[in-house]
Amino acid sequence: MSAQQPYSFFHSVEKSFDKAAKFTKWDLGILEQIKACNSVYQMRFPVKRDDGSIEVIEAYRVQHSHHKAPCKGGIRFSDEVNQDEVMALASLMTYKCAIVNVPFGGGKGGIKINPRKYSEYELEKITRRYTSELVKKNFIGPGIDVPAPDYGTGSREMAWIVDTYASLKPGDIDAVGCVTGKPVSQGGVRGRTEATGLGVFFGIREVCNMPDVMAKQGLTVGIEGKTVVVQGMGNVGFYCAKFFREHGAKVIGIAEYEGAIFNANGLHEEEVVKHRKATGSILNFPGATNLVKNTDALELECDILIPAALENVINAENAPRVKAKIIGEAANGPCTPEADDVFAQKGILCVPDMYLNAGGVTVSYFEWLKNLSHVRYGRMEKRFTENLNSRILGQIEELSGKKVNEVERTFIMHGPDEVDLVHSGLEETMIGATREIMDIWMSNPEIPDMRTAAYVSAINKVANSYSELGIFP
Numbered sequence: 292m293s294a295q296q297p298y299s300f301f302h303s304v305e306k307s308f309d310k311a312a313k314f315t316k317w318d319l320g321i322l323e324q325i326k327a328c329n330s331v332y333q334m335r336f337p338v339k340r341d342d343g344s345i346e347v348i349e350a351y352r353v354q355h356s357h358h359k360a361p362c363k364g365g366i367r368f369s370d371e372v373n374q375d376e377v378m379a380l381a382s383l384m385t386y387k388c389a390i391v392n393v394p395f396g397g398g399k400g401g402i403k404i405n406p407r408k409y410s411e412y413e414l415e416k417i418t419r420r421y422t423s424e425l426v427k428k429n430f431i432g433p434g435i436d437v438p439a440p441d442y443g444t445g446s447r448e449m450a451w452i453v454d455t456y457a458s459l460k461p462g463d464i465d466a467v468g469c470v471t472g473k474p475v476s477q478g479g480v481r482g483r484t485e486a487t488g489l490g491v492f493f494g495i496r497e498v499c500n501m502p503d504v505m506a507k508q509g510l511t512v513g514i515e516g517k518t519v520v521v522q523g524m525g526n527v528g529f530y531c532a533k534f535f536r537e538h539g540a541k542v543i544g545i546a547e548y549e550g551a552i553f554n555a556n557g558l559h560e561e562e563v564v565k566h567r568k569a570t571g572s573i574l575n576f577p578g579a580t581n582l583v584k585n586t587d588a589l590e591l592e593c594d595i596l597i598p599a600a601l602e603n604v605i606n607a608e609n610a611p612r613v614k615a616k617i618i619g620e621a622a623n624g625p626c627t628p629e630a631d632d633v634f635a636q637k638g639i640l641c642v643p644d645m646y647l648n649a650g651g652v653t654v655s656y657f658e659w660l661k662n663l664s665h666v667r668y669g670r671m672e673k674r675f676t677e678n679l680n681s682r683i684l685g686q687i688e689e690l691s692g693k694k695v696n697e698v699e700r701t702f703i704m705h706g707p708d709e710v711d712l713v714h715s716g717l718e719e720t721m722i723g724a725t726r727e728i729m730d731i732w733m734s735n736p737e738i739p740d741m742r743t744a745a746y747v748s749a750i751n752k753v754a755n756s757y758s759e760l761g762i763f764p
């Protein structure tokens with residue numbers, strides 16, 4: 292890509308894919324099929340604004356791969372939405388789902404609007420109209436394509452989507468499974484809101500628990516005491532900061548689009564968000580120093596840098612100034628392939644997006660399963676487990692003649708609630724994926740970085756499932 296050409300996110304994904312494809316055994320044709328976006332639906336529809344004017348809205352839904360059904364991926368509301376971006380994000384969803392063994396094809400949607408410039412009523416109209424456009428073209432459904440939140444959307448938008456879909460599909464018993472990330476009262480699952488941030492935390496914690504990897508980065512084992520910088524205080528960034536802080540790390544820098552703040556003694560994300568709500572900006576947070584530009588936060592000296600906003604924030608231009616020892620890609624595509632080359636030279640470990648931020652879709656999978664089974668997690672086993680634990684504890688106390696203290700008793704007796712099962716399912720998924728990718732990386736000294744290892748894992752899994760379908764020999 293020459294300097295004159297505009298940045299293409301999809302091209303970046305293809306570039307990383309090709310870099311990894313060399314380390315797989317698959318024919319060129321198979322690799323081409325895996326890489327291609329199967330269906331791209333670009334739509335335009337009118338919406339009447341509150342002032343009576345008519346605006347034509349540009350929107351997309353891309354289904355990158357149908358090797359598994361349904362397709363899965365969020366819907367983004369942003370001024371920056373374009374076909375190239377949605378295609379790239381849909382591709383990443385395919386690879387992400389494959390890596391964490393979530394049986395979906397990749398999809399993504401986008402509406403080209405800045406949600407801050409629309410009233411709630413206008414946003415509801417746009418979301419409902421977008422949903423009915425998807426229904427008309429058979430681009431949404433629990434067995435077809437299942438959207439979820441992404442940048443600029445949340446559970447409120449998902450509630451509008453499910454309501455619109457269900458009203459257009461009367462009698463569809465599984466209609467509630469047409470979208471995930473819903474409010475719990477509308478068929479959502481407990482634990483979905485914090486899932487992506489928690490998944491990022493579990494993934495990075497696993498990496499930090501690997502003595503060889505930490506020795507290479509010149510860091511001690513574990514999360515405790517590590518300095519962290521988070522770029523973006525949306526849902527993902529907020530929960531990343533929260534989980535790292537709660538586990539003993541120090542969040543020394545936080546960036547938002549209006550600016551960035553730094554405090555070597557650590558920042559409390561909840562206080563920062565409160566301050567932002569009250570003043571309209573994260574700047575001038577008590578005790579913290581303002582940084583001149585929000586992008587300055589990416590160049591702070593720290594152990595772990597978490598870009599948790601948009602793509603292409605670390606690229607050939609600023610990558611040489613990044614001083615973090617580990618980068619945890621909580622956003623999709625925050626670092627370009629050119630930045631990867633710089634990290635390789637500088638010995639920075641970049642833990643890649645397509646697996647690290649898979650917590651969201653993993654818990655979406657749990658939500659979808661809950662919707663299809665029509666039963667809350669834990670409903671069947673909670674009481675049984677508590678009764679069993681009580682009997683076991685009673686026997687132990689009787690035989691040993693000793694009493695277990697109250698804190699331990701409560702913990703041991705507790706039967707799993709929905710959120711316990713969701714969190715532990717997520718933890719298991721993220722630990723498993725981290726180890727699998729590290730094993731691929733370590734087993735071949737030619738593989739240059741963790742992203743390439745993650746792509747190798749994804750390509751092999753997607754290609755294998757094509758051959759299971761009998762499509763490829």
Ligand code: GLU
Pocket residue numbers: 363364365366437438439440441442471623648649651652653655
């Ligand atoms: N938008 C999230 C992502 O990029 C979640 C997708 C989903 O849950 O389907 O992974």
